[in-house]
Amino acid sequence: xxxxxxxxxxxxxxxxxxxxxxxxxxxxxxxxxxxxxxxxxxxxxxxxxxxxxxxxxxxxxxxxxxxxxxxxxxxxxxxxxxxxxxxxxxxxxxxxxxxxxxxxxxxxxxxxxxxxxxxxxxxxxxxxxxxxxxxxxxxxx
Amino acid sequence: xxxxxxxxxxxxxxxxxxxxxxxxxxxxxxxxxxxxxxxxxxxxxxxxxxxxxxxxxxxxxxxxxxxxxxxxxxxxxxxxxxxxxxxxxxxxxxxxxxxxxxxxxxxxxxxxxxxx
Numbered sequence: 001x002x003x004x005x006x007x008x009x010x011x012x013x014x015x016x017x018x019x020x021x022x023x024x025x026x027x028x029x030x031x032x033x034x035x036x037x038x039x040x041x042x043x044x045x046x047x048x049x050x051x052x053x054x055x056x057x058x059x060x061x062x063x064x065x066x067x068x069x070x071x072x073x074x075x076x077x078x079x080x081x082x083x084x085x086x087x088x089x090x091x092x093x094x095x096x097x098x099x100x101x102x103x104x105x106x107x108x109x110x111x112x113x114x115x116x117x118x119x120x121x122x123x124x125x126x127x128x129x130x131x132x133x134x135x136x137x138x139x140x141x
Numbered sequence: 142x143x144x145x146x147x148x149x150x151x152x153x154x155x156x157x158x159x160x161x162x163x164x165x166x167x168x169x170x171x172x173x174x175x176x177x178x179x180x181x182x183x184x185x186x187x188x189x190x191x192x193x194x195x196x197x198x199x200x201x202x203x204x205x206x207x208x209x210x211x212x213x214x215x216x217x218x219x220x221x222x223x224x225x226x227x228x229x230x231x232x233x234x235x236x237x238x239x240x241x242x243x244x245x246x247x248x249x250x251x252x253x254x255x256x257x
Contacts, residue, residue: 008240020242110239
């Protein structure tokens with residue numbers, strides 16, 4: 001329940017996809033949930049380096065996310081912390097990309113997991129993770 | 142979104158007790174129950190059960206309604222809904238972004254190929 005995983009098959013080599021994920025020019029072409037423009041795309045792609053991306057949606061609202069690169073292993077693995085600049089609560093989450101070469105190009109797996117994963121892990125140690133899973137199933141159904 | 146993490150903390154805290162988990166599991170199965178029905182399987186007194194219900198209520202996990210002298214307890218989906226909302230927000234963002242990422246990477250690949 002606490003993380004989102006999406007898989008995409010892309011007809012391009014992992015190196016091409018990795019560049020699209022990490023370069024300013026690349027990010028400017030795809031980042032955001034609709035066709036609105038990317039206004040700022042800054043990346044410093046090394047462990048400890050930071051990224052910042054600001055985009056405008058078609059409804060005119062602007063959103064900015066930023067974070068720190070946690071794992072950089074081109075062209076197969078990229079992980080970074082993630083925080084919405086407009087999120088007053090300041091919740092930080094983690095984004096991870098795994099790129100696997102396939103016959104036709106790349107299989108990309110995105111995992112975006114929340115802070116609450118920490119709580120979930122603690123919960124499992126305490127033995128009540130199952131109860132929570134059950135509740136989630138209940139409400140998801 | 143703003144209070145999401147605080148709400149979730151309360152949810153987790155409320156779930157950190159075996160009696161409260163048993164109460165929730167029972168409500169999940171039966172839909173609703175009276176306070177005395179909930180107290181029955183436990184070797185604890187009614188006031189102790191009431192305290193557990195207070196914690197679950199504060200976390201928004203249950204709803205209590207009074208009908209005459211009987212209090213009916215039901216599960217409340219709100220805290221789990223917050224988790225679902227979190228997922229939906231990012232699912233929307235990433236689903237569309239990744240579609241565009243794939244299209245962009247494929248166009249870049251097409252440009253690169255002739256160079257080889």
